[in-house]
Amino acid sequence: MTSTSPPPEQPFKVTSAADILSYILHTLGFQPEESLVLLTMCGKRVGATLRVDLPANNLDPDGYAAGVCSILASDTTADGSLLAVYTREPLTRTGAPPRRDLVRSLTRCLDGVGLQLRDGWLVTDTMWRDYFCADPSCCPPSGHSIESVLTSPLNAELTFRGSSFADSLGAAVESDLPAAWTDPADLAKLCRGEQAKLGHRWTTPNQAAATLRLWDCLLARTASTVPITEVGVAAHLLASLVSRPIRDAVLVLAALGWEAAANGLEGNTVRPTGTGPAHLPASARTLLGLDPDQQLPVEPMESAQAHARDFCDVLIGQYRGQLQWGQVDAAHTLFSRLSAVAVGEPRAALLTMLGWIEWARGRGSRAHVYLGEAMAEIPGYSLAELLEEVVARGMLAEWSRDRDLAWRNGAPHAA
Secondary structure (H helix, E strand, O other): OEEEEOOOOOOEOOOOHHHHHHHHHHHHOEOOOOEEEEEEEEOOEEEEEEEEEOOOOOOOHHHHHHHHHHHHOOOOOOOEEEEEEEOOOOOOOOOOOOOHHHHHHHHHHHHHOOOEEEEEEEEOOOEEEEOOOOOOOOOOOOOEEOHHHHOOHHHHHHHHOOOOOEOOHHHHHHHHOOOOOOOHHHHHHHHHHHHHHHOOOOOOHHHHHHHHHHHHHHHHHHOOOOOOOOHHHHHHHHHHOOOHHHHHHHHHHHHHOHHHHHHHHHHHOOOOOOOOOOOOOHHHHHHHOOOOOOOOOOOOOOOHHHHHHHHHHHHOOOOOOOOOHHHHHHHHHHHHHHHOOOOHHHHHHHHHHHHHHHHHHOOHHHHHHHHHHHHHHOOOOHHHHHHHHHHHOOOOOHHHHOOOOOOEOOOOOEO
16 A cells, blocks of 8 residues: 655646556556555645555455545545556456446445545556546547556656656665675674674663664765765664664654654663663764764753653654654665665564655555565564554554645655
């Protein structure tokens, strides 16, 4: 499932069905396959975009439609909807488009929630046609060539502005993952060394503060560049993800910033009483501007319990405020670069964190791919299993239901 909201940018004119189908490709970032795509409308303006897998033919269409409508109903500004069915299923002998019962159920359900279905299209690998029109003079049964979508005025405009889309969901996710930039085996050896040095001390106050400051430093820099080239720094970051409280704190750090992550970790973690100095590799000290023996000061924790609530709420998607989307995007870049050279539990953690980011963005389809990769790396990895269940049920984070809070993906704002 993918649900996205358009950004508040200069609107692009949509003048044809081919423009709408082009808009879907650029908004999702990939060519849908065996999918149902629904767009909400506010007057003549396109709102949120929802992509879900087509159900099995023997599935109750009314139940499926009710689940889809419950998601779209969260767009309280919308007053209509559009539909596109992407499938390789052939037309029936009578020329009726496939999934007719499903579309009828959706039409009734959308009417019931005030999102009247205004138009719809059937899209295959080679052609597209109006889903509802049966007049051969304007809607030929053979449809229109798919090339007309790729040559539409809106597709040309979006491509000129730097937008693109992949041939498939898998290709879209693969394009986000960079090539290995160092030897994973050598890095894994350094990572094990960091784990051996720290054992269970990752969440002691000094160590947690130092490690989170290192993550924070990299996230801030990744907003404009990707600075991870030093294997000592990478090894420490990867090793820290074996500590699940630190892993969770890094996600909160990306979403809400330092104060929420550090204080929330304090409020949610029973820490050991150790007060020894923090360990950081020499390259990490250099990155933080520290002398060889200098320690980072441990800042007093304030309102730990209040931050503990935000810490938990953002992880489970119940936070009702604004996320720091620029830093979340930076985290996606950093996690992707590290995942290219990670192995074992650190890689499973990174893939799960990437899945969480895609879910937070409202892109459940991509989240599903990352979470599947995480569980293939470490079968039974608990956070990946939990998030996979959330994605499978179509659950959206609270901020994704509010277009003023939702992630803006750089897709066009269509009018």
